[in-house]
Amino acid sequence: MTGTQVAASSSTAWSNWTKNITYQPPVGGGGYYFTPKNLGELKQVLKKAVSDNAVLRVSGQRHSQPPLVIGTSDPSGRPLYLVDMSCYADLGPSGDQTMVVDVVNKRITVNTGVREDQVDELLTRNNLMLRTVTAGGFFSIGGMTAVDVHGATIDAPIFAGTVSSFTILRADGTVVTIDETSSAVDGWKPMQFARVNLGGLGIVTSVTIDVLDRPYATTLQASSVSFDATSRDAFAQRFQQLLTSHDRVEVFYNPYFVWPITNEYFAACWDVVDPAEKLPNQPVPAQDACTLAQEDEFGAPLLPGEAVAEWVAIEAQKAKLSAGGLTVAGIASISKSVAEAAAAHSDLWLTEAARVMFMSYFLPMPAIDAESLGRVWDSLQVVGKRMQQGSSFYIAAPMEFRFVTGSDVAMAGTYTADPGTLFVNLDLIGFVEAVSTDQYPPALLQFFADVERAWVAMGGLPHNGKMYGFYDPKGPPGNYTAAFNPNFLAELRERRGAPLKAFAAYRQSQDPGGTFYNPYLRALLEG
Secondary structure (H helix, E strand, O other): OOOOOOHHHHHEEEOOOOOOOOOOOOOOOOOOOOOOOHHHHHHHHHHHHOOOOOOOEEEEEOOOOOOOOOOOOOOOOOOOEEEEOOOOOOOOOOOOOOOOEEEOOOEEEOOOOEEHHHHHHHHHHOOEEEEOOEEEEEEEHHHHHHHOOOEEEEOOOOOOHEEEEEEEEOOOOEEEOOOEEOOOOOOOOOOOHHHHOOOOOOOEEEEEEEEEEOHHHHHHHEEEEOOOOOOOHHHHHHHHHHOOOEEEEEEOOOOOOHHHHHHHEEEEEEEOOOOOOOOOOOOOOOOHHHHHHHHHOOOOOOOOOHHHHHHHHHHHOHHHHHHHHHHHHHHHHHHHHHHHHHHHHOOOOEEEEEEEEEOOOOOEEOOOHHHHHHHHHHHHHHHHHHHHOOOOOOOOEEEEEEEOOOOOHHHHHHHOOOOOOEEEEEEEEEEEOOOOOOOOOOOHHHHHHHHHHHHOOOEEEEEEOEEOOOOOOOOOOOOOOOOOOOOOOOHHHHHOOOOHHHHHHHHHHOOOOOOOHHHHHHHHHHO
């Protein structure tokens, strides 16, 4: 196939990893899912989409839980096309490479269909490492930079904040590069929109990521600790010590803890050090995104026996004792995985997962001090008190929380005009069947709505790649709805304010015909 032909396409149904979204293409509508291998093929897909007045979006590893990639249909009746970048390559002297490392300047340029674990492997081979990582290496770089994916590095921004350059194919067929030298528009830098672009500016073909030296495998030192902090003051004191003595901290909270049988918190920590034992780097082999895509494998591998385990966990959410038992088992499994990754000198400890839904919120904390950490305690107790006092729904997995530095990225949950502001990210998990959110159990929806109301009242903003909007702010007190309630999205637009308006205006300037403007993105930006 030459670069002037339209890429291979298929017309099979599409589902995201959580399976709350399944798209069935129209019968007889032809191929809608394209897999370009180079820029020529990608441009032909774009040309076809524009000619057909279709909405064109990029499909990555399918972890996005909102209909950011695609919904069940388009109310406007426009055709829906998807492009999978897993096999796309345009880097290197011959334009056939997916990753190019600049060791001297500590940068790596990658095509966006590449997975994080592939990047990690190549960097390790070159004695380099990412500034911040997610626990699982199975996310595409395009997806990680399109939303506000974050790691556990305290003084680092979200992952997109470590990207210094974006190469984008725009709707008019031109290829542009956005970096820190790009001219400001109405007082806003284009990089503030390219980072967490929500797929709305065009097709991002490659990004350049700033990285760090890692001369030895032992440069990254792992440790872990289990402990209790049963009061607001004790929590603040313990976490002040933890956050000021480690570079990366990933914490898991067990609201069912019973001392001395179980602990309340498990913290996995990593530090960048000058090691006494200077072991050479040992790259962990990564799977190739293109090979996996050709086998119709996307996202996190599921745990063995996942179907049975899923049913057990769903049932456990109805009873405190069962849910507590699974939560304790979950922390034990996480501890084991962290230790195994540490033995391989890796921080990508999550290699397989249960299929779950997430609600994830960023809450600002101005400093690592008693008052800010007390607010983190309060946010955890929103869940903890419900679990202890009794509920119609019980979480059957530990809560996870991490700390990240805020930035000026317009659509990130960590947006701030105050440099140095920290945020805590809170992750809440629910085990669900493979159905749309309007079919989730009422008890689950009510619980998530109640927790969300409290986190919003504390100034929280949702993660763009997870579920949120479980209530109608204009409805009766205590109501709940399916995720992404329209009135919730309207209120969220008001809360985001000027950054959202600036992003919407810039998106319009880059894509005036709405080629990349799907119904969900429209609902986010204008209703």
